Amino acid sequence: MKFEGTAAYVATDDLKLAVNAAITLQRPLLVKGEPGTGKTMLAEQLAESFGTRLITWHIKFTTKAHQGLYEYDAVSRLRDSQLGVEGVHEVSNYIKKGKLWEAFETDERVILLIDEIDKADIEFPNDLLQELDRMEFFVYETGETIKARQRPIIVITSNNEKELPDAFLRRCFFHYIAFPDRETLQKIVDVHFPRIKSTLVSEALNIFFDVRSLPGLKKKPSTSELVDWLKLLMADDIGEAVLRERDPTKAIPPLAGALVKNEQDVQLLERLAFMSRRGNR
Template sequence: MKDFNKFLGTAKYIASEPLQNAVNVAIALGRPLLVKGEPGTGKTLLAHNIARGLGKKLIVWNIKSTTKAKDGLYIYDTVQRLNDSRFGDRDVSDIRQYIKYGKLGEAFASDEQVVLLIDEIDKADLEFPNDLLNELDEMSFHIPETGETIRAKHRPIVIITSNSEKELPDAFLRRCIFHYIEFPDRQMMEEIVKVHYPDIDKRLLHEALKKFYHLRKIESLKKKPSTSELLDWLQALIAGGISYRKLRSELVFAGALLKNEADFMHLPRNEAV
């Protein structure tokens, strides 16, 4: 594995050693990296920081329930061609000018290697992952309208995220390197917090993490607070000038942590959690 292709995290993204290894193995093998983990564990931010850490351009393909695999390859703009044939003075016989690359097409056409994020692949229908198999394997796709085959100039670094809303096909999983991002333990969480708030009072951080992890242990919570919510909460505490003593006796600004009405029922008012 070449040193210049190694991902070691960034100043703004603390990556565990297993996560670093998964990224670097995927790069070395030229395989997509499928990343799972509970919301707020940094799945999407991973791709952004791989691009930042390796000095590469990032292309983001946000998947929706209506997204089709072909959307990521190219779009044939028939409406524009029709308008040009009726009202314009362009030569509409050249179909190539009406072919617009999707995000995967952009990654293939790039003159340099890019990082391609396929975000929340499980939002699409069940056939979507299988429809991408050939393109991700062969790093090429065919455009019937022009008779051209587009081949990747450089194999992109493909990061795929999933929230496990749907099971992904076995054939697709076999072609991916897989990593599940575990929720950070307290020690790693302290490192993450200090990246964002290097001057935070140690006593305030101690009390905040104590309450945060206590909340996450409550099995009946509908939505456990995540890393992103912890960071928002800490920012609110700092901005509000909340002392560690006050936090010790009261869960201040609980709305930054809990996002479901029923979850507030588990909290004694004005008491330690």
């Protein structure tokens, strides 16, 4: 199985090499990078490329590792036993399968996405070491061992919110998705908007990179936000001339709410516009 990218996903040569290396080594692919650089979409496009199913485990701050294996509902079983419900003696009726169990029991080789692992507690990755390494786990309530029928291709994403344990990192193949350069962004835009005017894209990219390069910016606009902004520019029929001839003394670019996502950065742009107006007097 070789990943060569898809028509809907522009993958760099480095990223394709990393994906294929992880598959060859049979190790999870740990992908880091700025939010909006296509980490989650990579797993979706892997499933598309290989014609297989994607199983997604979205990690939250409250997520525990055992939830990916299974959860035993002892409270419901106790209640049912008091009510005399039929089947209460069958423990498996009160076990909810997790995403890893779902991936392990399939006959096809699936893509398992563990999304934003750095959101969970610091011990979360360590709690999954054995399961991801040996591709099996033990169900204490039933006494059975669940083994993967087909080793899933595992993609783990992280936004670098916290450091991951060394023991966990040793078991992964790591790749950092650097922010795309101008040429790669042009290809990404062409995938989303094949009929967009090149002159509009050129002017939009000038403004986009200008905003990203501002010192003190709290949240730099991402690739997905550039795509949203271009979609709005096209919907409102704002041409390249408006962007090219934009008055630098105005606060922010048109429809920049798609690019700038907090009041601190809006105020930064407004201060820069104020300084530009004073300098032109």
